[in-house]
Amino acid sequence: MVKPKLIDENGLRIDGRRPDELRKIRMEVGVLEKTDGSAYIEVGGTRIYAGVLGPREVHPKHLELPDRGILNCRYHMASFSVDERKPLGMTRREIELSKVLREALETVVFLDEFPRMMVDIFIEVIQADGGTRTAGITAASLALADAGIPMADMIAATAVGKVDGTLVLDINEVEDKYGEADMPVAMAPHLDSIVLLQLNGRMTSGEIEKGLEMAQNAIKKIHAMQVEALKHRYRIEPEGMET
Amino acid sequence: MSLGMEKRGYAIKIMKNKVYDLLKIGKRIDERSLDQLREIKIVTRVVEKADGSALVSLGKTKILTGIKVEVGSPYPDRPNEGVFTVNAELLPLASKSFEPGPPDERAIELSRIVDRCIRESRAIDLEKLVLIEGQKVYMLYIDCYVLDYDGNYFDAAVLSAVAALMSGSLPVYRVIDGRVELAPNDRMKIPLRTPPVSVTMGLIGDKIVVDPLPTEEEIADTLVTIGIDSDNVVAAIQKSSPGLLPVSMLKEMIKLSLVKSQEIRAKLLEAVGNGR
Numbered sequence: 001m002v003k004p005k006l007i008d009e010n011g012l013r014i015d016g017r018r019p020d021e022l023r024k025i026r027m028e029v030g031v032l033e034k035t036d037g038s039a040y041i042e043v044g045g046t047r048i049y050a051g052v053l054g055p056r057e058v059h060p061k062h063l064e065l066p067d068r069g070i071l072n073c074r075y076h077m078a079s080f081s082v083d084e085r086k087p088l089g090m091t092r093r094e095i096e097l098s099k100v101l102r103e104a105l106e107t108v109v110f111l112d113e114f115p116r117m118m119v120d121i122f123i124e125v126i127q128a129d130g131g132t133r134t135a136g137i138t139a140a141s142l143a144l145a146d147a148g149i150p151m152a153d154m155i156a157a158t159a160v161g162k163v164d165g166t167l168v169l170d171i172n173e174v175e176d177k178y179g180e181a182d183m184p185v186a187m188a189p190h191l192d193s194i195v196l197l198q199l200n201g202r203m204t205s206g207e208i209e210k211g212l213e214m215a216q217n218a219i220k221k222i223h224a225m226q227v228e229a230l231k232h233r234y235r236i237e238p239e240g241m242e243t
Numbered sequence: 244m245s246l247g248m249e250k251r252g253y254a255i256k257i258m259k260n261k262v263y264d265l266l267k268i269g270k271r272i273d274e275r276s277l278d279q280l281r282e283i284k285i286v287t288r289v290v291e292k293a294d295g296s297a298l299v300s301l302g303k304t305k306i307l308t309g310i311k312v313e314v315g316s317p318y319p320d321r322p323n324e325g326v327f328t329v330n331a332e333l334l335p336l337a338s339k340s341f342e343p344g345p346p347d348e349r350a351i352e353l354s355r356i357v358d359r360c361i362r363e364s365r366a367i368d369l370e371k372l373v374l375i376e377g378q379k380v381y382m383l384y385i386d387c388y389v390l391d392y393d394g395n396y397f398d399a400a401v402l403s404a405v406a407a408l409m410s411g412s413l414p415v416y417r418v419i420d421g422r423v424e425l426a427p428n429d430r431m432k433i434p435l436r437t438p439p440v441s442v443t444m445g446l447i448g449d450k451i452v453v454d455p456l457p458t459e460e461e462i463a464d465t466l467v468t469i470g471i472d473s474d475n476v477v478a479a480i481q482k483s484s485p486g487l488l489p490v491s492m493l494k495e496m497i498k499l500s501l502v503k504s505q506e507i508r509a510k511l512l513e514a515v516g517n518g519r
């Protein structure tokens with residue numbers, strides 16, 4: 001496989017975007033029947049369902065905590081979501097991502113509001129085109145909000161990458177594969193803080209600072225979309241206005 | 244907040260206040276200054292049967308890494324690169340919070356951080372590990388065992404893995420008629436480009452502590468590990484515990500890690516730098 005040119009002579013990316021441009025994002029809240037809260041997200045070719053079950057009784061029982069609830073999170077990719085079939089079961093990558101995603105969400109959920117209970121979050125990637133963990137946590141926050149779980153803020157996320165020496169926002173699969181670096185960032189926008197941060201690849205401290213700024217601006221936009229998606233689900237038409 | 248999650252409530256609040264009060268006057272519970280590392284000891288070639296090995300202690304945290312080399316097939320999409328994998332185990336004798344059984348999420352995260360520091364800094368010259376392109380390459384199995392856990396297994400694991408690579412060697416194979424044959428009694432150095440190191444820091448209130456103890460990890464608002472190569476470029480970051488990390492504090496952490504990484508690398512080179 002030959003590495004494609006990731007930035008063209010006009011400074012545009014392999015899918016025609018500008019370096020600081022997000023892909024097309026679509027969000028929908030309340031898409032699954034049997035969960036207590038759910039959401040669906042599309043970011044470019046990435047497609048993810050997130051579902052929340054609970055608060056409910058802790059299973060197994062001995063794990064329950066007297067003073068607060070516990071949060072579980074499973075990030076899982078469908079076998080057909082990637083080019084080469086992913087074996088069934090949890091890979092090491094999925095186990096690691098489940099941990100960092102749970103820790104990010106745990107930061108904003110008021111766990112002491114439901115002692116002796118647990119909340120399960122399931123993130124199911126049905127098609128992966130880069131940025132699955134960040135799109136996954138964006139959908140998971142929506143599902144938590146849909147389930148009515150009390151939170152300090154609603155997390156939104158995106159990734160910044162470095163491709164052909166240029167910092168780019170919201171990298172896709174090709175950019176991730178052939179680029180120099182991938183930095184997923186999730187933030188609690190109202191608390192102005194990072195809740196998830198990873199870096200794979202080489203970046204100078206200056207590039208990281210610039211990248212965080214790009215991510216922060218994009219996260220504000222994604223957060224606004226989340227709010228719209230929730231409003232769309234819960235809008236009540238004023239009485240007498242039905243047609 | 245990474246370990247011993249069950250101990251919460253008032254005990255942890257009291258401990259946190261106590262630790263923070265000390266930090267305000269520039270002290271830590273073990274008398275160190277905020278940015279001071281614990282003593283680093285590196286002993287290499289501790290296991291003769293391994294192709295490379297190193298026992299690292301970072302204060303009372305002790306990690307043994309051994310490397311075993313085999314010949315195998317490259318990944319189909321990378322026919323002209325050798326292969327390495329990192330595994331880490333939190334042995335039950337290292338801490339009461341570690342249990343026997345397959346690696347849990349903490350062990351998997353640890354192994355993936357060590358892997359990331361080595362892979363993303365391009366520490367191993369994988370192209371020099373090819374015997375027959377697309378068919379036969381060296382495969383390095385880098386296995387880290389946490390023997391004693393007294394905080395910060397991340398930095399100790401990266402140090403021991405890199406020290407084992409630097410002091411280790413490969414069996415030499417000759418390619419004869421498309422077959423690989425072992426050249427007995429011949430060894431070569433593992434081809435390396437840069438020795439990466441990592442710096443783990445805890446954020447406690449508005450204070451950053453380097454190389455945290457278990458108590459500090461438990462009460463910290465969050466923990467961040469930063470991997471840095473010898474060009475002072477960041478190659479890996481992992482926020483490895485829940486909690487809010489203000490952007491301004493992250494910037495401080497990156498600055499601090501660039502300074503501390505040089506100190507750690509100097510120790511590493513002092514111990515295993517001969518001939519490199």
